[in-house]
Amino acid sequence: MDESASKSEFETLPIRRLHESLINRIAAGEIIHRPASALKELVENCLDAGSTSIKVTVKDGGLKLLQIQDNGCGIRKADLPILAERFTTSKLSSFSDLSRISTYGFRGEALASISHVSRLSVITKTKREACAWKASYSDGTLTPVKPGLTADPKPCAGNDGTTIIIEDLFYNTPTRLSAVRSSSEEYSRILDVITKYAIHNPRVSFVCKKAGSASPDVTTPLNSEVPQAIRLLYGHAVAKELLHKTLENETSRHNKDDPVTWSAESFFTNANYQAKKMVFLLFINHRLVESPRLKRALEGVYNGILPKGASPFIYLSLDIDPKAVDVNVHPTKREVHFLNEEEIITRICDAIQSELAAQSHSRTFEYQTLLTGGLAPREQDSKKQSKVRPSNDEREEIDENDMVPLQQEPPKRTASQHKVRTSQHDRTLDSMFPVAHPSTQTLPVAKSSQSTPLNTTTAREIKESQCFLTSIRSLRQALVKQKHRQLTEILENHTFVGIVDLHRCLSLIQNSTKLYLVNHGALAEELFYQLGLRQFGNFSRMKLDPPPPLKTLVEIAVTAEESTSESKLTKAQITERIVALLMQRREMLSEYFSLKISEDGMVESLPLLLRNYTPNLDKLPSFFMRLGPQVDWQSEEECFDTFFRELAYFYIPGPLPGVSNATKESKAEQEAEHWQVQHALFPAMRRYLNAPKTLLERDVVQVANLPDLYKIFERC
Template sequence: MAGVIRRLDETVVNRIAAGEVIQRPANAVKEMIENCLDAKSTNIQVTVKDGGLKLLQIQDNGTGIRKEDMEIVCERFTTSKLQTFEDLSAIATYGFRGEALASVSHVAHVTITTKTAEAKCAYRASYSDGKLKGPPKPCAGNQGTQILVEDLFYNVSTRRKALKSPGDEYSRIVEVVSRYAVHNSGKSFSVKKQGETVADVRTLPNASVTDNIRSIFGNAVSRELIEVNSEDQKLAFKMKGYISNANYSVKKCILILFINHRLVESSALKKAVETVYAAYLPKNTHPFLYLSLEIAPQNVDVNVHPTKHEVHFLHEDSIIESVQKHIESKLLGANSSRTYFTQTLLPGLSASGG
């Protein structure tokens, strides 16, 4: 006998959808950092317990959430950034689907404490399954927002079981915060385990991109960086960033890629730059790259995957080829000057030695 097809209960639907957007604690952190940046924050602090499963706290000094908006802030598809479907094609803010906080609140216990510049005091509210649990209560607090996420995936045991160890999940969170810190020099970021006094990543508000690369990834790479900068009006894109030269290599490629200020992945771009470096680096070693691309928003499809990770864009092959050529010319330039330097040095050495 055929099984009866039943409509899924809305709570279940929301939980499934939330699991698509928030696949692990690091996804939740990424979505919430983007919300902080949209709120013009210059100081973002992340605190973590048990790899983010027990507790995730994100504190910012941004514009805050108005008390009137606190009721709907955790409902799906509520956003201050999009009015029409057409707006999707020219999206310049991060949290455009209004799904981040909603998703988190369907799979965790969420408490928001927030204060706007105009408000006389801060307000605190708790959420469950996207709904406000009671009216926001006035409390003391500075301007900005603190989001407390507790017991992530408490109601989705399959998702909890699929995760790695708390240590591994914490490393992923540190990686996300590190990447946003590199891209957002001029803002301070920190991430630490709850109860620890020293942060695992801390960047200063007056630090440059290279300062942040040095403090997060170490001196060895920061000494071997080449600045890249190119623009192509025909393809309507700009690129800037820092890449390692032929003197530096790591076991696993580090590609920090931002497209229109959003942390993304592009396997096609990664493959293309790895091909260039293969001619310069020892076998089985890889480069470090931080690339920030700005592409006309209507040419980028960020809505491909719920986690907004892998992106696709118009003229993808041509843009990747242009990036590849620029990196190649920079490496070639740096490499020829290096070879030239060693050649001019040799005769002098033999003269003084003889």
């Protein structure tokens, strides 16, 4: 290697002073990570201003619009010129003030950072001023509200308080904008921030909704209490199992000036509540923060109480003397450091553990006296047991000399007609018949036709998406209310026997000693409806390659539909109306349901409800045609309900109505569908289906019971 070339590679570069705009933009990136972090800063400003009402309006996950309106003290007109400059604050005057700070914000960087990565506008009015003032900011300085006007604040109509309007967030930082996830996920994060602050500030009214929506997704009343706020925002299942604990350091009772004095208030669930993911709300000096050490310690408390994989709900508010807290350790104030951290964590965990132990007697379980397929104890046996075994109170009154040793009864043998007959290999009907054409069976169903068990991959867990829409919550609650417990138990514990008629969607399943004939098409329709609600806003996508034209699909279905001849409109007019309706709502279809239609009308992807299951794409034209007249697009809840019904109808296994499945070309398709029904559909029913009572009317029929069969054989 040339020695001169090597030296040039390590040549000392000059040190330059960064441009002021670049410095500010870098600083803004440390504080404003996503729309939710901007919202957190502004909500804290609203609370510092003494607001009792905070209204948040969001568009496109906060990227297009994020508006926060409060009724606080407002901002003086004289302060507006420096409002968005860095390190301008009304809460600090010297460094020593940091040791006494009790407000949320103190550095004066929130609005400055936001102005460097978005288009910022402020409308504010104090009680003493006669009108409100509007100002716009860019890169920390005032800019004209409209072209041709001066940059000075302009008078306008407005109520007491402040309204912050953030538009086009990250418009000048494309890398950060591309890193932001989907608008639905960002909106969920915004709702999460609002929910947590609403829990901690129950006396403040919070409202959060999407722009253009008539009903809010989060709304809380004024002057409430923490338990009522938890019930409203996290549901009755959490609220009914809450325990309450308050504690404080012993020294704080005698010396209020002791820098290590602290107090804590906590609401946490008992052993009856079990969730898949821990919900931990931690506020230190009323600031929402994170503490991995405290969270791990609390998880350790519950590890010995809850089953493996179960998690609690915990809300903890910790008040520590400001002198003992260092709030200036994180740009977004997400973390704080305080004195005697280990001691405080130990005290809190011990107090919660003691309260849980004291309430351990209240743990309740739901159970059935007689399980499906079980045997009720005979009345004579129960009377014998009551005579032989005295109660605890009776034992104290019996003299030891009068006691007769009890003989342990031998275990009773289970009669043959009450034994559950299932093979260890889960043998199905197909394994009892020889394979006619083994050379043509190339799908996984060929493997299941042998006597050896099928090695299938374990299905992924379908987690319920977090959703704050009242309409989706209402539909999910309706599913729980209509659940038929005994039928759901049969499906949860069933053994698949075989498919009787694939074309008519008839299959056999076994539960205990009973055999059932089920319409797996009707069960599948209910299953896919519930899976759609379960994954709302968080669907996997099933890409179509090449993407078919939407108009062509609708034309095919409208042309084949006989009922359209009775309409006053022509088939072409019906097609145009349906296509225009779906194109008008394509953004909503993509955001909520992952049904993506391009601007030029190409269907690029469909929602994937269940892995390893592909619906019959021959039904695609009918599906898009039915979305027009069958979906109620006017009401939000009815829209979601009818859309998921149509999506579930599209996902039902089987060919198009009226199409014969006996041709040689459809043999492979039948085998693939057979495999999907057995290895994808029925396992999903076992895990996720809350069976409604309506399925018992004609879709689930008991065809045999082993004890009854034995009675018939005994007569022969």
